[in-house]
Amino acid sequence: MSTPHPVRTEPIRILIADDHPVVRDGLRALLERESDFTVTAEARDGTEALDLYRRDGADVVLMDLRMPLMGGVEAIEHLLRHDPDARILVLTTYDTDGDVMGALAAGATGYLLKDTPREELTRAVRTAAAGQSVLSPAITTRVLQTVRKPSAGPLSERELQVLRLIADGATNREAAAALFISQATVKTHLIHVYEKLGVKDRAAAVSEAHKRHLFR
The missing domain is CATH 3.40.50.2300 (Response regulator)
Incomplete structure (x- = not known):
């Protein structure tokens, strides 16, 4: 009611x-x-x-x-x-x-x-x-x-693209422009990246990605 x-x-x-x-x-x-x-x-x-x-x-x-x-x-x-x-x-x-x-x-x-x-x-x-x-x-x-999507699992190709740009120093706005998507979509991809990598911020995500050799 x-x-x-x-x-x-x-x-x-x-x-x-x-x-x-x-x-x-x-x-x-x-x-x-x-x-x-x-x-x-x-x-x-x-x-x-x-x-x-x-x-x-x-x-x-x-x-x-x-x-x-x-x-x-x-x-x-x-x-x-x-x-x-x-x-x-x-x-x-x-x-x-x-x-x-x-x-x-x-x-x-x-x-x-x-x-x-x-x-x-x-x-x-x-x-x-x-x-x-x-x-x-x-x-x-x-x-x-x-x-409900499980947080574990490999990064998608789009998530990797966003993370590569962030690793190169791009802002959310610049990453959005480079990939022809909205800033809101970039934020959502980053949230999923953080969950999958078990980190809480951009710097930690980039560091963890290097440790896992995800940028090869």
Whole structure:
């Protein structure tokens, strides 16, 4: 039996961050059909979302992942440094393990896909506003599959590629650019590398890889 949300006397204030105007317009129209919702601001990228949140705040931020200037994961990290209690609901078309785990590791309150039914989206907004986490069923399955993967075993070719770049001094951003993947995906690969090598940081991972002659 689910716990009922506390009764609110004020509408839930929502900030939409998405670089597509049509998507923002559609979300605003959908959300404002609910009497307890009000869209207070719209941002075209993560930088603008951060500025608007700092200026006006919001009860829930609906955050896309792939945006110019500053992407969703980086914006989540900045928002939570500004306000550790910020409630950020990712709403995106991307559902790779790297995107999902990167956003959740950054501190997202929840993760939904843009094909989520209207009823599920509005329920998720209310759940996030109440301070509870929410994941769409498809994302829940992905998360469970990821956390259930055994940590032992050899590094994959992609994990080795990431580790080689890190060993050569590349930052996460530089490794992502070199491999044409997102920084969130690089972070996820590194998490798996740490687990498989039994280490806790980049330096130790590189050292252990040399000991095991993994760069041959």
